[in-house]
Amino acid sequence: ETGVTQSPTHLIKTRGQQVTLRCSSQSGHNTVSWYQQALGQGPQFIFQYYREEENGRGNFPPRFSGLQFPNYSSELNVNALELDDSALYLCASSSIGGEKLFFGSGTQLSVL
Amino acid sequence: DAKTTQPTSMDCAEGRAANLPCNHSTISGNEYVYWYRQIHSQGPQYIIHGLKNNETNEMASLIITEDRKSSTLILPHATLRDTAVYYCIVRVALFGNEKLTFGTGTRLTIIP
Numbered sequence: 001e002t003g004v005t006q007s008p009t010h011l012i013k014t015r016g017q018q019v020t021l022r023c024s025s026q027s028g029h030n031t032v033s034w035y036q037q038a039l040g041q042g043p044q045f046i047f048q049y050y051r052e053e054e055n056g057r058g059n060f061p062p063r064f065s066g067l068q069f070p071n072y073s074s075e076l077n078v079n080a081l082e083l084d085d086s087a088l089y090l091c092a093s094s095s096i097g098g099e100k101l102f103f104g105s106g107t108q109l110s111v112l
Numbered sequence: 113d114a115k116t117t118q119p120t121s122m123d124c125a126e127g128r129a130a131n132l133p134c135n136h137s138t139i140s141g142n143e144y145v146y147w148y149r150q151i152h153s154q155g156p157q158y159i160i161h162g163l164k165n166n167e168t169n170e171m172a173s174l175i176i177t178e179d180r181k182s183s184t185l186i187l188p189h190a191t192l193r194d195t196a197v198y199y200c201i202v203r204v205a206l207f208g209n210e211k212l213t214f215g216t217g218t219r220l221t222i223i224p
Contacts, residue, residue: 004155034213042199042214043156056211090155100146101212103155 003027004093004104006080006097013081021076025093028103031055032074033101034066036091043090086111116200119189121219130187132218134200137181143204145176146212149196156199156214159185195222 003026013019022097025032028083035043049068061077073092078085088108092101117135124130136145146161158166160174162183167174173186185195199217 010166035214040216042216043212045211045213048211058211092155099161100158101156104156105153105155 003103004091006089006091006104006107008107009105010108010110012020012112014112015081017081017111019081019109021078021089021091021109023074023091023093025072025074025091026102027041029093029095029102030072030101031094032068032072033092033094034074034076035092035103036060037088037090037106039087046076048061061109084112085095085109086090116202116215117196118198118200118215118218119217121128121221123221123223124147124187124190125223126192127189130190130220130222131192132185132187132198132200132220134185135182136200136202139202140204143202145174145180145183146203147172147174147195147207148212148214149194150199150203151193151196159198189207190220190222192222194220206220 005024007022033048034046036046037043046060047057050057054070062069065077067075088106090103090106092103094101144161144163147159148156160169160172162174162176165205176183197217197219200212201212
């Protein structure tokens with residue numbers, strides 16, 4: 001149990017829709033990162049937020065966006081969903097410069 | 113971040129030591145070796161990390177070769193709960209850099 005909670009656990013959307021995923025970070029952690037994990041692959045870094053600002057981004061299009069709130073919780077928003085967006089979305093928290101990330105159990109998104 | 117190479121899968125008998133190898137021949141002097149594991153339906157879990165000295169904690173030991181081009185994660189007494197995908201990652205531990213670059217990892221199966 002890492003203390004990182006994500007909601008919802010499962011979600012089904014149709015192509016073209018928009019989705020918002022939520023993450024509550026572990027107490028005392030001020031940095032949140034989001035990862036996408038396709039079936040059979042390792043997680044891929046989407047972006048990181050620190051002090052409510054994006055602080056690093058992977059190779060994902062602008063329709064992937066995020067927010068971090070003053071309590072360090074975070075949202076991942078994906079617009080214009082595509083079939084290939086079907087994946088497990090993982091949130092991880094850490095203290096800035098921390099040695100390790102603490103991951104939540106993820107949100108399984110299916111796009112039909 | 114440097115690329116890593118791991119075997120796709122390994123089996124280990126319950127109660128025996130599980131030795132998981134990782135090659136990182138292009139590692140830079142300021143890059144650390146990290147190990148995470150992912151049990152089915154969960155987010156990745158931090159195991160251990162090191163720079164050039166061998167490291168041990170309550171979960172595992174990490175042996176890094178003198179030239180730092182390879183390492184081995186050792187689970188001293190494997191249990192069925194150690195069945196998971198194990199990821200070897202090298203990264204620069206910079207302030208504000210919480211990005212992890214995952215490969216496809218090693219699927220370790222503990223045999224009763």
